[in-house]
């Protein structure tokens with residue numbers, strides 16, 4: 001589903017250059033919940049952003065759902081990106097739009113018709129359990145509810161892949177559990193392949209099917225995570 005081959009990324013600044021990701025090859029299969037773990041600065045977020053070419057690799061290839069993203073440009077790239085949702089640690093919501101307004105954004109960008117848009121917004125809000133908050137503004141929501149809105153927004157355009165950058169790092173343990181449940185529901189009932197960047201091994205053990213470990217820009221291992229006893 002996601003194939004990275006020999007991917008590298010270097011950042012340049014006035015202080016010199018820094019190799020954030022070095023020669024990473026990784027094959028994430030359809031239906032997986034794949035964790036990427038490592039110390040701060042190991043290159044996890046950069047690698048995640050390479051998966052939807054928000055960050056363009058200097059070398060290597062990025063294939064998602066059979067399409068080589070690093071070769072696409074313009075409209076073809078925008079369309080391919082629509083099948084890849086993303087959520088962030090700090091939700092990245094638009095605070096002057098309601099919950100529905102936020103979820104509608106990807107559908108507006110895709111120029112979906114109004115009726116179809118409204119139906120889809122309600123459908124995904126129902127899926128994440130936030131139908132009753134449709135007309136509220138994000139500032140009035142808890143952290144867990146904000147992350148649910150972000151998940152609903154990411155799901156609006158029916159992605160086959162969901163990239164999650166530290167999705168629970170700003171949340172307390174109970175809310176973390178709730179968001180991991182939502183992600184598991186997304187994976188199981190919609191068949192969405194999920195990649196989660198985290199520094200928390202507990203998150204990996206609770207939800208992931210495989211985990212990759214990064215260190216100094218390199219991927220040092222990929223292994224299965226044992227089946228959870230309460231599953």
Ligand SMILES: Nc1ncnc2c1ncn2[C@@H]1O[C@H](COP(=O)(O)OP(=O)(O)OP(=O)(O)O)[C@@H](O)[C@H]1O
Nearest residue numbers: 011012013020038039040041042043044045046047
């Ligand atoms: N846009 C950028 N310009 C310059 N350097 C960057 C940029 N983005 C990241 N870096 C550097 O690249 C390295 C890897 O960053 P990255 O965010 O991928 O690591 P990470 O493993 O996700 O760490 P963290 O958990 O702290 O977010 C870090 O040293 C960071 O400072």
